[in-house]
Amino acid sequence: MxxxxxxxxxxxxxxxxxxxxxxxxxxxxxxxxxxxxxxxxxxxxxxxxxxxxxxxxxxxxxxxxxxxxxxxxxxxxxxxxxxxxxxxxxxxxxxxxxxxxxxxxxFSSAKDRLFSAQLDRSHHFALRYRTLKHQQAQFQSPLRGLRGIRAGLIPHQLHIAAEVGNRVNPRVLLADEVGLGKTIEAGMILQNQLFAEKVQRVLVIVPESLQHQWLVEMLRRFNLHFSLFDEERCADFADTEENPFISESLIICALDWLVNSPKRAQQALEAGFDCLIVDEAHHLVWSETAPSCAYLCVEQLANKIPSVLLLTATPEQLGQESHFARLRLLDPERFFDYAAFQKEQQHYQPVADAVQSLLMDKPLNEAEKNHIATLLKEQHLDPLFESLASSNTEIQQKARQTLVENLIDRHGTSRVLFRNTRQGVKGFPQRIYHPIRLTAENGTQTEEAKTQWLLDFLKTQRDKKIFVICQRAQTAIYLEQYLREKEGIRAAVFHENMSIIERDRAAAYFADGENGAQVLLSSSIGSEGRNFQFSDTLVLFDLPQNPDLLEQCIGRLDRIGQLQDVQIYVPYVEKSADEVLARWYHEGLNAFEQTAPMGMTLFEQFTEALQKVRSNLTALSDLDNLIADTKQARETLKIALEQGRDRLLELNSNGGEQAKHLANAIAAQDNEAELVNFALNLFDIIGLEQEDLGENSLVLTPTGTMLIPDFPGLKEEGVTVTFDRPLALAREELEFLTWDHPMIRQGIDLIASGDLGKAAMALLINKQLPAGTLLLELIYIVETQSPKGLQLNRFLPPTPIRLLLDNKGNNLAEQVAFDTLHSKLKPLGRDIANKMVKMARPTLEQLFALGEKQIRPLAQASINQAQTLAEQSLSAEINRLQALQKVNKNIRQSEIEILTAQRNQSLEALAKATWRLDSLRVIVTNKE
Missing domain, CATH: 2.30.30.140 (SH3 type barrels.)
Structure with a gap:
């Protein structure tokens, strides 16, 4: 029938x-x-x-x-x-x-799917449960938002990202020396804030020449898809009344464009951004009587946007007044009087000297003790000073550490300014300068002499990766053709007229160790934002025309992460303008073999004399005098900079041992078996084709049988991935998979929010149990609904609680582990499973009712634990800031008020937390 x-x-x-x-x-x-x-x-x-x-x-x-x-x-x-x-x-x-x-x-609920015969396979249920467990763990991980960056794990960068990223509406100045990674620090802070959902809309303002650098860095290192805005982009909205800045959440634009277009600046101001990042902020000219238009434009935005990150040169390079101007953008109420600021800064110099004695394990003299006592006047310091004189090394070190930590907390600008120096960070390789003095004979042109030298040089360096920087794109294009035709040398070209994809391919070709290019020929502009630490040989085919540009070129190789000494070759023809510039850079500034933070100051001081010598090559004695004057001025500046070093600020900026522990914790998670196994299982069940390429990489390709048609991050032609950080750094075409990568995070979201694995049925072969015995495995989720900015997932992420009920309603979850049970289960045919569900429905309904009773105390215990954790954590931070505010003016009252409101809202939201049945598995037993 x-x-x-x-x-x-x-x-x-x-x-x-x-x-x-x-x-x-x-x-x-x-x-x-x-x-x-x-x-x-x-x-x-x-x-x-x-x-x-x-x-x-x-x-x-x-x-x-x-x-x-x-x-x-x-x-x-x-x-x-x-x-x-x-x-x-x-x-x-x-x-x-x-x-x-x-x-x-x-039928999206687990029960509905069970009784409407929409059963998934048992291993789909297992994937769902493991996904929920991983989701819970990742929300609560202190490493979330820090570990996904495609970069080396540099302690001082991680420290700044964690410290600033965890704040409410951070407003800070990042002023590290060149080569220490300010852009990466800003990106890490931003990613941390985005992961915590503290910010959603971001405006990055940069010099026009750095727009693509930022676009590339944010995409390649952080998987953040920014949009470039210019007049052409905004003109598309001319026929509408819509504010173009509202159309995207992550925007990069040029400072000059905003300054020259008041309409666009006003639109940006009205677009509701919650984070502003300004690169090269030291170019914002300010004085008390005549601030520049660029400064006023940024000031308007900074006054309205809650979070502000300014990337700038070091305070020593800026000068005190310019440094004060940056701080004024961050907190105009705190930094309103330049004279008062100067007086306050002078007050900290003796304290910095005392800190230096503490750090070098030297005894404190009476003057140093008095300075420390003045700053820590609310504390009774005699016991600590006595401990410094103890013969017990451990007691002595503990006292030193306590004093230094207390001084850091009270430092004038330590919460708003982060500045690391190469001297403080250490670990950089040597720079070795090789001047190549050429003779232009028989009418040979300068370019010809340099080109012939380059060809001969490359023939002797076949096993090396050589990075060559030219001033113009046309030169790089010509050299590639010349080297290929003359000697068959494989070269990649890299310049500003190429698309980002073309540059990616060129970089990958250069990075390939076996079949790649021996040399990368790049224009100076085209190389911005790209770093090639796997190469240790730099040829400056054309000399940059000022010390900052020279440092940027050398910085493509001489960066944190470079493992070899950097060899710098500079070919020039004798008695030429380039020889004058090369000698002045080397003998006057020592700019080839060391960073020169005072380089631009000296360049501006001596530029007229330098140009005079370069244009009159017969008076080389003038060059010797110029070099001598430059060296003397450099030594004077160097002494002043060294005396002005704020070691207390440096100590706060590099994070010390705590930063090293953070880096080690992230390194321990890289390539971990738990991540690899979960990811491969996820890809397999979703239906992605996986091809192991060896060398810790594999290709993922979409198929026509995928359970989820549009898997995040998966291109139509496939994608090559690795879990290995060093390999990802060496080969930029690979996707670097971590728990923070979009393919993993969004893959977790897809499973957790979708229907896959919500209801399943399986067979358990067990001779001890009567045939036909029912077990019901229930996965409940405890969760809270709240505004994203509260970050309640820190305390109560969606938390899976597992019940395993026998046919009498006893919970066996504690006695029978999930993985142990799952490994013993066998699949059931869909038709048989559906018939058994219909027959067992009355029993299952009773077990569901028992499950609802048993989950209540377990769920409430999780909620209570989360409330306690939130109360302790948020109150501790509020109390710490309130205590510091009494001794450090840089603690903003608004920050304390926001935290207090968030604590109250968080506890209220946690009290309303609920639980729901997420998924289930019916298990039926048989003897064989």
Whole structure:
């Protein structure tokens, strides 16, 4: 006898997206269904039809096709059709025929999917549970938002990112020396804040020449997709009244463009950004009487946008007044009087001297003790001073550490200024300068002499990766052709006229150790933002025209992460203007072999004399005098800079041992088996094709049978990935997978928010249990609904709680571990599983009711624990800031007020936390 009748409602197990279908025709072999929601018709062979009859029970909610929803009171069946007595929202009882049920019905709850025969495989359920556990762990990890960067794990960078990233509306100045990674620090802070959902809309303002550098850095290192805004982009909105800055959340634009277009500046001001980043902020000219237009433009934005990061030169390079101007952008209420600021800074110099004695394990003299006592006047310091004189080394060191930590907390600008120096960070390689003095004979031009030298040089360096920087793109293009045609030398070209994808390919070709290019020929502009630490040989085919540009070029190789000494070759023709410049750079500034933070100051001081010598090459004695004067001025500046070093600030900026522990913790998670196993299992079950390439990399390719058609980050042509950080740094075309990578994070979100694995059934072979014994595995989620900015996932992320009920309702979850049970389960055929569910429904309903009773105390315990943790954590931070505010003016009252409000809102939201059944697995036993 056929189970079908005209007008019945059935669901397609293979095409849930069609909605609820209606039987329109059937015979002995086939059945035809029309799906009104999608206006599709399907004909199925009755013997293999993937169809489930949809019937409602008393007490269940039923949705009418007119949109209202009611509760089923009674059911009558006539000629194979169900007629439901339903209580509507007005309280009236009306009869609803099957044909009147909404076709948009969906069965997304675990119970609905179980009883509507939408069963997944047992290993889908296992993937879902493990995904939920990983999601919980990642939300609570202190490393979240820090470990996903494609860069080396540099302690001082991680320290700054963690310290600033955890603040509410941070407003700081990043003023590290060149080569220490200010852009990376800003990106890490931003990523930390984005992960914590403290910010959503970001505006990055940079010099026009650095726009692509930022775009590339944010995408390549952080997987952050920024948009470049200029007048052409905004002109697309000319026919609308829409503010173009509202169309994207992450925007990069040029400072000059905003300054020269008051309309665009006003639109940016009104666009509701919550984070502002300004690079090269030392170029914002300010004085008390005449601030520049650029400064005023940024000031307007900084006054309105809550979070501000300024990337700038070191305070020593800026000068005190310019440094004060940057601080004034961050906190105009605190930094309003330049004279008072100067006086305050002078007060800290003796304290910095005392700190230097503490750090070098020297005894403190009376003057140093008095300075420390003045700053820490609220503390009784005699016991600490006595401990410094103890013969017990451990007691002595503990006292030194306590004093230094207390001084850091009270330092004038330590919360708003971070500045690391190469001298403080250490670990940099040597720079070795090789001047190549060429002779232009028989009418040979300068370019020809340098080109021939380069060809001969490359022939002797076949096993080296050589990075060559030219001034112009045309030179790089010409050299590539010349080297290829003359000697078959493989070279990649890199310049500003190439697209980002073309530059990516060129960089990958250069990075390839086996079949890649021997040399990368780059224009000076084209190389901005790209670092090639795997190369240790730099050829400056054309000399940069000022010390800052020279440092940027050398900085492509001489950066944190460079493992070899950097060899710098500078070819120039004798008695040329380039020889004058090379000698002045080397003998006057020592700019090739050391960084020269005072380089631009000296360049501005001596530029007129330098140009005079370069244009009159017959008076080389003038060059010797110029070099001597430059060296003397450099030594004077160097002494002043060294005396002015704020070691207390440096200590606060580099993070010390705590920063090293942070780097080690992240390194321990790189390439960990737990991440690799989860990711490969996720990709396998989703249906991605995986090809192991060896060398810790594999290719992921989409297939036509994927459970999720559009998997995040997966391109149509596939993507090559690695879990290995060093390999990802060497080969930029690889995606570096960590727990923070979008493919992993969004993969977790897809599983956790989707239906895959919500309901499953499996067979357990166990000779000790009677055949047909039922076990019900229930996964509940404890969660809270709250504004994103509260970050309640720190305290109560979506938390899975597992119950394993036997047929008497006993919870066996503690005795039977998930992985142990899962490893013993076998699959059940869909038809058999569906029949068993129907037969066991009364028993299962009883177990569901028992599960609801048993989950309550377990869920409440999780909620109580989260409330306690939130109270302790947030109150401790508020109390710390309130205590510091009494001795450090840089603690903003607004920061304390925001934290206090967040604590109250957090505790209120946690008190309203709820739990729900997320997924289930029915297990039936058999003897064999």
């Amino acid at each position: 056929t189970p079908f009748a005209l007008g019945q409602r059935w669901l397609s197990g293979s095409e849930n997206n069609l909605g609820l279908g209606t039987v329109t025709a059937f015979d002995s072999r086939t059945v035809t269904l029309h799906f009104p929601a999608s206006d599709e018709t399907r004909i199925y062979a009755i013997a293999q039809a993937p169809l489930t009859r949809i019937q409602f029970n008393k007490g269940e909610a039923l949705k009418h096709k007119e949109g209202w929803q009611g509760k089923v009171v009674d059911i009558q069946t006539m000629n194979g059709l169900n007629f439901y007595l339903v209580e509507n929202p007005q309280g009236s009882q009306i009869i609803v025929q099957e044909n009147d049920i909404s076709p948009l019905i969906s």
